[in-house]
Amino acid sequence: NDIIPTPVRSYLESVLQYLFHRFTPALSQSTTIVVDDYSGINRNEIFESAEIYLRSKISPATDRFKVHKTRRQNNINLGIEKDIEMIDKFQGFELTWKFVFPEERKHSGSDKYFELSFDKKFKKIVLKEYFPFVLEKAKEIKAQDKVVRLYTRDFVHSYGDDEEGSSEWGSVNLEHPSTFDTLAMDPEMKQSVIDDLERFVRRKEYYKKVGKAWKRGYLLYGPPGTGKSSLVAAMANYLRFDIYDLELTSMYSNSELRRVLLSTTNRSIVLIEDIDCSAQMKDRDSDGDYDNSTSKLTLSGMLNFIDGLWSTCGDERIIVFTTNHKDKLDPALLRPGRMDMHIHMSYCTYNGFKVLARNYLGCQGHRLFRQIEDLMGKVTVTPAELAEELMKSELVDAALDGVIRFLTNKLELADKDDVEDTQVEESKVVKKTSRASKLFRKFVRSSSKTSFLVQ
Numbered sequence: 001n002d003i004i005p006t007p008v009r010s011y012l013e014s015v016l017q018y019l020f021h022r023f024t025p026a027l028s029q030s031t032t033i034v035v036d037d038y039s040g041i042n043r044n045e046i047f048e049s050a051e052i053y054l055r056s057k058i059s060p061a062t063d064r065f066k067v068h069k070t071r072r073q074n075n076i077n078l079g080i081e082k083d084i085e086m087i088d089k090f091q092g093f094e095l096t097w098k099f100v101f102p103e104e105r106k107h108s109g110s111d112k113y114f115e116l117s118f119d120k121k122f123k124k125i126v127l128k129e130y131f132p133f134v135l136e137k138a139k140e141i142k143a144q145d146k147v148v149r150l151y152t153r154d155f156v157h158s159y160g161d162d163e164e165g166s167s168e169w170g171s172v173n174l175e176h177p178s179t180f181d182t183l184a185m186d187p188e189m190k191q192s193v194i195d196d197l198e199r200f201v202r203r204k205e206y207y208k209k210v211g212k213a214w215k216r217g218y219l220l221y222g223p224p225g226t227g228k229s230s231l232v233a234a235m236a237n238y239l240r241f242d243i244y245d246l247e248l249t250s251m252y253s254n255s256e257l258r259r260v261l262l263s264t265t266n267r268s269i270v271l272i273e274d275i276d277c278s279a280q281m282k283d284r285d286s287d288g289d290y291d292n293s294t295s296k297l298t299l300s301g302m303l304n305f306i307d308g309l310w311s312t313c314g315d316e317r318i319i320v321f322t323t324n325h326k327d328k329l330d331p332a333l334l335r336p337g338r339m340d341m342h343i344h345m346s347y348c349t350y351n352g353f354k355v356l357a358r359n360y361l362g363c364q365g366h367r368l369f370r371q372i373e374d375l376m377g378k379v380t381v382t383p384a385e386l387a388e389e390l391m392k393s394e395l396v397d398a399a400l401d402g403v404i405r406f407l408t409n410k411l412e413l414a415d416k417d418d419v420e421d422t423q424v425e426e427s428k429v430v431k432k433t434s435r436a437s438k439l440f441r442k443f444v445r446s447s448s449k450t451s452f453l454v455q
Ligand SMILES: Nc1ncnc2c1ncn2[C@@H]1O[C@H](COP(=O)(O)OP(=O)(O)OP(=O)(O)O)[C@@H](O)[C@H]1O
Pocket: 182, 183, 184, 185, 222, 223, 224, 225, 226, 227, 228, 229, 230, 231, 323, 324, 345, 356, 382, 383, 384, 385, 387
């Protein structure tokens, strides 16, 4: 710049450019493809896949990238930084990815996008082979990653600012260790759940053929501590599906629900816990204060809505409801065809205990098992209670002793309760009869027709 005067410099530049155009025409013939993060209201799969794929391409040569890790995560995660170009090679040619994150948010559509530039003559290969390759690779990486994510909306709320219109989910890695292996439940029931899940993920074509949305609903019911939440975690871990934990009580209208549901992804489980506690949903319908029920949230409205929504956009969706009180549920939920499978999670059986003992103590059999089996026949106990006892000691003998003590205690308490109950009943009867006879005697005394009355 200092030595050559500007006019000469621009002349030289144009000459050079001309020469380059002649000899390497490809250079100027580049094509750019824009990959938005959303396509309409749905996430753009190519964008998602590109993000995952490019993360694996971060190398020492990358100038600038992001790392993040939350306290609960084990690994450090890498992320692509905005405006950084990343070069990828495919079948011998180069492609340049650039992650663009505009400062001012556009109102509709995408907030961020990728620009992919490459030589024009490879356009066909990019569309026909490279994108499918990226999609496939991302799928592989995701599967290897083995991280199931748990989404809730609480994380979003804590940011505060645009709470009202926000449909975003905060997420953490689901580190719930529950698997079908560690789950104590009726073996037949367990197998049928696994079979059902497998059939479900296998049957894409079938669902298409019969014209049904590719979704499945499960209702888990049973007393607290019997493993309902654990079963959901096991399902997610088994299928590698993410979980969206939907807190209905924090939702005010169908339109909010719609926005939230639309922002969930495919291959996921939407979990609605303690559906009976969302009872006010039912009330909202009948309540005089809420005349405007079309816009307010109702349970049946929600179910209809989910059906409709997922038949148009949504694949491999699972919805799970849990409840402690099946009898308190809105009949809308129990109608045949609503929930595909009703799963009763009940008190622990002896077989269940064996699963827990193997799980917590690594113990397959023990002389004390007989006694425990015996006690378990007499008293009901939840897997959660047993798990708590089993965790109290690492020594097998001590832990099993603890279980026996716990069960014996429970049995004694139950017996005492029974005795007390009957005692109460008896004393009530005595009181009642004595009261009646007193009244009777009084009546007799005051009556002149004694003999007739006695008869
Ligand atoms: N069937 C089971 N197999 C193995 N562990 C279990 C089982 N049930 C409960 N547990 C243990 O007890 C804990 C509590 O169980 P979980 O949260 O799954 O119960 P829940 O049925 O969802 O209860 P709630 O109705 O109160 O939500 C679990 O973390 C797990 O350690």
